[in-house]
């Protein structure tokens with residue numbers, strides 16, 4: 062079957078407030094019938110890209126066509142031909158499921174008869190028929206997500222955009238949503254573009270995955286091809302102390318048959334947090350400004366910050382740019398040709414330095430490893446990391462109208 066590009070993106074860029082380049086000159090195409098995924102950490106630019114394609118947000122530069130319609134020249138046709146499920150829930154919980162769908166159908170100008178028929182049909186697809194007349198406030202998280210997907214499909218779009226379809230859902234509900242997405246794609250011929258920061262979701266669902274980091278595409282291929290770029294096995298070493306991992310890193314990197322040895326932070330976000338606090342203090346902190354509560358760990362209350370906001374920004378930039386995060390790693394991932402063959406030698410080398418390993422793992426490269434190799438970081442760690450703190454802080458300041466030096 063001949064491949065038809067349903068989405069063509071050319072040099073798309075979005076800069077916020079003249080400062081934050083959220084999407085940085087990206088170009089790609091999506092074929093009709095694909096499930097195409099954007100994989101990236103918080104703040105990578107996934108939602109911004111989707112919003113530009115859905116004509117909700119104007120690009121600073123570049124262009125795109127969706128279903129053959131240009132986003133600049135024919136935004137109305139683009140909007141009519143797509144369905145969109147937003148990252149943040151937008152259901153009216155004081156209405157029933159059916160009423161939410163009906164409201165949407167009216168917005169799209171469907172007649173009463175069309176609305177009734179399509180709503181009945183689409184409720185079947187997402188298996189919500191028996192709960193359709195209950196108030197949405199009585200729905201579970203998974204049911205709400207299904208209803209939002211149903212709403213996105215009501216006007217039979219050829220393309221459905223799903224922004225973080227399973228964010229915050231439990232594994233079982235996530236699986237069920239995956240099944241619906243696949244069914245829509247295979248049985249109803251809907252091209253699907255989704256964003257996620259769950260590597261297993263991207264791996265399971267997507268025909269092709271685009272890894273996006275700091276607004277740039279850093280990889281784009283099928284899950285299998287992405288994993289195949291890392292030939293061999295991954296040996297994961299966990300040390301008891303950061304100092305031990307730091308000492309071993311250059312030694313392991315010297316070994317001929319080690320393709321790469323990469324420090325992996327994370328398991329230990331407390332350590333990352335405390336090294337940041339220490340750094341803040343050394344820059345003259347002492348009460349004053351407080352950081353907002355952070356999502357990803359830390360645990361021990363708000364760190365005390367330098368009084369001067371410019372200094373905070375500077376410290377965060379230093380942490381971000383000079384690998385402050387990495388100073389707290391206790392894990393090293395080694396890419397080797399054959400883990401079972403090399404493992405004894407690796408253990409011997411560590412032993413020779415007088416260090417005892419806490420644990421060892423052996424795995425085939427996963428998408429997590431691909432992400433690590435193309436970005437230098439693990440996607441999970443990013444969720445609560447200094448980098449995302451820095452980004453949130455920057456956004457907060459901008460929202461308050463403050464200037465943030467780049």
Ligand SMILES: Nc1ncnc2c1ncn2[C@@H]1O[C@H](COP(=O)(O)OP(=O)(O)OP(=O)(O)O)[C@@H](O)[C@H]1O
Pocket residue numbers: 077078081082083101102103104105106107108109110148258452453456459
């Ligand atoms: N309206 C806005 N004004 C200023 N900055 C913004 C705005 N929207 C997004 N940004 C910034 O643009 C960058 C990309 O944000 P975006 O929401 O596209 O990321 P994302 O990949 O969807 O992240 P997440 O996984 O957290 O949803 C971030 O640095 C964010 O702070």
Ligand SMILES: [Mg+2]
Pocket residue numbers: 107108109148224
């Ligand atoms: Mg987003």
